[in-house]
Amino acid sequence: MKITFCCTDAKPEPWLQGFSAALPGAEISVWQPGAPQADYAVVWAPPQQFMDEQPGLKALFNIGAGVDALLKLRLPPHALVVRLDDAGMAVQMAEYVCHAVIRHFREFDGYEADMAAGRWGYRKPRLRSDFPIGVMGLGVLGERVAKALAQFDFPINGWSRSPKAIEGVRAFSGADQFNDFLAASRVLVNLLPLTPETADVINKDTLARLLPGAYVINVARGAHLVDDDLLAAIDSGQVAGATLDVFRTEPLPAGHAFWSQPRITLTPHTSARTLRDESIAQIARKIAALQRGEAVAGIVNPARGY
Numbered sequence: 125m126k127i128t129f130c131c132t133d134a135k136p137e138p139w140l141q142g143f144s145a146a147l148p149g150a151e152i153s154v155w156q157p158g159a160p161q162a163d164y165a166v167v168w169a170p171p172q173q174f175m176d177e178q179p180g181l182k183a184l185f186n187i188g189a190g191v192d193a194l195l196k197l198r199l200p201p202h203a204l205v206v207r208l209d210d211a212g213m214a215v216q217m218a219e220y221v222c223h224a225v226i227r228h229f230r231e232f233d234g235y236e237a238d239m240a241a242g243r244w245g246y247r248k249p250r251l252r253s254d255f256p257i258g259v260m261g262l263g264v265l266g267e268r269v270a271k272a273l274a275q276f277d278f279p280i281n282g283w284s285r286s287p288k289a290i291e292g293v294r295a296f297s298g299a300d301q302f303n304d305f306l307a308a309s310r311v312l313v314n315l316l317p318l319t320p321e322t323a324d325v326i327n328k329d330t331l332a333r334l335l336p337g338a339y340v341i342n343v344a345r346g347a348h349l350v351d352d353d354l355l356a357a358i359d360s361g362q363v364a365g366a367t368l369d370v371f372r373t374e375p376l377p378a379g380h381a382f383w384s385q386p387r388i389t390l391t392p393h394t395s396a397r398t399l400r401d402e403s404i405a406q407i408a409r410k411i412a413a414l415q416r417g418e419a420v421a422g423i424v425n426p427a428r429g430y
């Protein structure tokens with residue numbers, strides 16, 4: 125069995141060593157133009173040339189959860205597309221989002237500014253019932269995030285395409301229930317995949333429907349958010365602030381208005397990083413299962429976009 129590795133931004137050697145140890149007998153190498161046909165591929169942001177030269181692939185393993193960039197390419201005709209299924213990302217996402225919510229709710233940046241200025245002062249405790257949180261996307265990551273937030277006794281709303289029953293979460297689904305979900309939420313957390321249906325989902329209209337003094341946490345993809353609509357909603361006071369981990373252009377260009385808006389906290393697409401060892405173990409298990417003719421979790425439906 126041959127495995128080809130084509131991941132921009134990942135140092136290949138430790139991945140190759142990890143796969144060789146996990147799948148003794150497999151031949152694994154770094155893809156180069158003109159490389160021989162492989163059975164399986166491990167990819168992140170591969171070029172179109174890679175796809176064109178590997179028409180016989182049985183499966184493509186994306187070393188991330190989001191497959192929006194991969195699905196823009198012409199894929200080999202019979203290859204399954206398999207995304208990372210947690211592999212250590214859900215707990216990271218839960219800690220990132222809980223941190224952002226708690227930092228805002230407890231006004232820690234206000235206290236940091238006070239302390240830096242030598243001011244000793246209390247702020248009035250806020251009611252968590254005034255901060256219902258809406259989590260968009262209740263998949264592998266969104267469900268874990270919603271459950272983690274529920275541990276802090278915030279009211280939690282969740283929105284997904286199909287109906288869900290998750291303890292501690294008031295579940296909304298489908299386009300019909302989107303406005304009710306928004307109207308019931310003050311903090312909006314985005315964990316949707318980027319698809320034609322979800323692009324620009326956080327826009328002027330969405331933001332206006334949230335409870336006033338809303339807070340936005342975008343950890344999914346930059347193209348979910350209409351940047352100017354967020355900036356305008358912050359200027360008007362409808363949105364109190366935002367924590368953003370993902371952007372339309374990454375790195376966020378110098379001079380972008382987000383850099384200078386003090387109500388926006390920025391991080392460089394780091395909320396849930398791909399963990400090498402967990403990812404190798406998961407992908408190796410799945411390759412072995414496919415070789416035995418068994419089903420695996422995390423298969424992407426290209427028509428649906430996730």
Ligand code: NDP
Nearest residue numbers: 189190261262263264265266284285286317343344395396
């Ligand atoms: P999943 O595929 O497991 O979950 C996606 C969820 O979104 C599902 O609940 C799905 O509904 C819902 N959904 C999809 N389309 C719609 C729609 N049109 N309307 C309503 N709900 C919809 O994905 P993950 O949880 O694993 O990951 C989510 C995203 O997080 C990734 O696609 C990626 O973009 C982003 N990400 C960001 C990272 C970062 O570092 N910033 C790291 C990892 C991921 P249903 O359950 O009904 O199918």
Ligand code: OXD
Nearest residue numbers: 187188189190396398
């Ligand atoms: C992912 C990401 O999709 O890192 O896994 O954004």
